[in-house]
Amino acid sequence: MSMNPVWLGALLGAIFALGILLVWRGLPATRGTDLVQRIEPYLDRAPRRSRLLQDPTVPLRWSDIGRPLGHRAAGWIDRLFGGRDSVSLRLTRAGLTDDVDGFRLQQVLWGVSGMVLAAAGGSLVWWLRGASPWALFVLVCCAGLGGVIARDSVLTSMANRREKRLMAEFPAMAELLALAVTAGEGTMQALERVSRLSTGELAGELELALGQARTGMPLPQALEGMGQRTGLTALSRFVDGLVVAMQRGTPLGEVLRAQAADARAAARQALIEEGGKREIYMMVPVVFLVLPVTVLFAVYPGLSLLQITV
Numbered sequence: 530m531s532m533n534p535v536w537l538g539a540l541l542g543a544i545f546a547l548g549i550l551l552v553w554r555g556l557p558a559t560r561g562t563d564l565v566q567r568i569e570p571y572l573d574r575a576p577r578r579s580r581l582l583q584d585p586t587v588p589l590r591w592s593d594i595g596r597p598l599g600h601r602a603a604g605w606i607d608r609l610f611g612g613r614d615s616v617s618l619r620l621t622r623a624g625l626t627d628d629v630d631g632f633r634l635q636q637v638l639w640g641v642s643g644m645v646l647a648a649a650g651g652s653l654v655w656w657l658r659g660a661s662p663w664a665l666f667v668l669v670c671c672a673g674l675g676g677v678i679a680r681d682s683v684l685t686s687m688a689n690r691r692e693k694r695l696m697a698e699f700p701a702m703a704e705l706l707a708l709a710v711t712a713g714e715g716t717m718q719a720l721e722r723v724s725r726l727s728t729g730e731l732a733g734e735l736e737l738a739l740g741q742a743r744t745g746m747p748l749p750q751a752l753e754g755m756g757q758r759t760g761l762t763a764l765s766r767f768v769d770g771l772v773v774a775m776q777r778g779t780p781l782g783e784v785l786r787a788q789a790a791d792a793r794a795a796a797r798q799a800l801i802e803e804g805g806k807r808e809i810y811m812m813v814p815v816v817f818l819v820l821p822v823t824v825l826f827a828v829y830p831g832l833s834l835l836q837i838t839v
């Protein structure tokens with residue numbers, strides 16, 4: 530199916546204008562100089578090797594071309610959406626490496642994947658049905674934006690799932706610490722025993738805090754860092770109570786038992802709230818599926834009888 534000459538001319542003109550704009554933005558006179566380029570000449574670095582001395586047998590890889598483009602696209606996404614602190618916090622809560630730039634590159638890949646899929650599907654529809662090119666262009670742009678937002682939503686869901694696992698492991702971990710301290714072990718020995726015998730997300734966070742304490746960081750500061758990384762209120766209160774008990778010399782076993790009881794009560798309250806939400810969700814099939822069918826079975830015989838009488 531041939532394209533309308535008007536649309537074809539408009540598309541070619543838009544591509545030509547985009548090429549002129551990219552060339553203009555790439556000129557040295559219009560390309561801005563960032564802070565790194567200004568400071569780099571004054572740094573004491575080894576001189577860069579000339580390209581004439583490089584091995585000509587090394588092939589050019591697609592990654593050498595795509596990496597600068599990906600970093601530039603990641604910078605655009607970062608300036609468009611912002612929220613680097615929020616992304617860093619969610620990466621930490623999800624147990625991932627705190628690499629905001631790497632996450633932006635993942636968003637770029639998700640957006641490009643969405644655009645490729647939308648372009649493939651839209652091209653097939655345009656070839657079979659003759660859809661509008663502008664509609665396909667809008668669809669591709671929306672698919673790219675949807676891919677970027679979808680990666681952000683996946684990160685949020687990963688952080689929420691990890692927080693639920695941490696809260697599920699927290700009461701048992703507090704009980705084990707209380708038993709170990711009551712048995713006569715010191716705080717450090719009790720923490721090491723529990724982290725060695727336990728598995729899961731909270732055990733990994735505790736092992737990381739103990740590793741920081743072994744390298745010279747004070748144990749209270751390492752435990753406070755664990756509470757800040759998880760971002761859970763119950764765990765932060767537990768860490769604060771543990772630190773206060775260690776600093777003031779109060780009985781640690783009673784503090785741990787009270788914290789475990791509070792954690793179990795909070796978990797029970799959360800379970801009750803989740804049950805209330807599920808009860809509301811269960812009303813959806815009842816109201817929209819079961820009830821209409823019941824009304825239909827009750828009303829249909831009377832309607833059929835009226836039709837027969839008429």
